[in-house]
Amino acid sequence: MLEKTTRINMLFAFYQPLLTAKQSEYMTLYYEDDYSLGEIAEEYEISRQAVYDNIKRTVKILETYEEKLGLVAVFKKQNDIVTGLRHQITENQWEDPKVTALLNELDEINLY
Amino acid sequence: MLEKTTRINMLFAFYQPLLTAKQSEYMTLYYEDDYSLGEIAEEYEISRQAVYDNIKRTVKILETYEEKLGLVAVFKKQNDIVTGLRHQITENQWEDPKVTALLNELDEINLY
Structure with missing residues (x-):
């Protein structure tokens, strides 16, 4: 389970244009459309772990952008x-x- | 000769934190401290052409950030x-x- 916070939604709203298409898709499904990790995994025919890792990494990337730009x-x-x-x-x-x-x-x- | 505009200075001011240290250094010397390409080349012991290419590429990167974030x-x-x-x-x-x-x-x- 990954934490869902307003902060992550805001970070995503601000920095989404800097993400890759795939990163953006997983984030949208998980944080905006409320899909579970398992549902995203099924949709993309990859493992639940791979989805988890991708989203976790993307949140880190968003935090790094915020550290640098502070929007x-x-x-x-x-x-x-x-x-x-x-x-x-x-x-x-x-x-x-x-x-x-x-x-x-x-x-x-x-x-x- | 590379164009020097207020716009480039603004792009640099906004997106500098997203550049690498080297990109940032050349940009600062050229756009803020008004060094010539030749002077930067001498300082870093590289060719004038290499400095020119690096700065030109960096300006493109800054424009891409602006297209995406529009700050x-x-x-x-x-x-x-x-x-x-x-x-x-x-x-x-x-x-x-x-x-x-x-x-x-x-x-x-x-x-x-």
Whole structure:
């Protein structure tokens, strides 16, 4: 059994484009579509152990990318700041549709 | 002669952690410290052509990372939005040191 965490899902969302097609497929089936290791093994006609090893290695690769680029950390920080801005603007009873639109845009450009 | 653009400097700033030590060194000398290809060649006792090929290949690698992750594009978009927010806040004559601090924080978390 491999650990399933929100963190792994986030890492996968950010760095998926850097993975190989095969790595990406196993990860999608396991973490997004909730297949079991056995089901993936059957689908690809390989051993359950091979699927396990591949996914475990891929998670390590994702962690290495995060150590180097830190996108998940930046994303979280950005989210906190935008939440802070929204809070402050509400508290000040500032109303401006342009500002609201810009804050929504900020949320949308997040890679995740 | 290799092209020197702000774009290449930005790509390098974002994706440098994904390069090898040697790729990183040549890029720093050429794009940040403004060494010539000949000077780098002399420093590392290799041919000018080898330095040229290495840097050219590295720029391609950086472009490939950008195609996959698009961090420079996201950074630019974020910068435009924050500029828009600042403009709108000034125009509305809104004053709040907390909001100013949060906008400054947004600028600072940019990876660049």
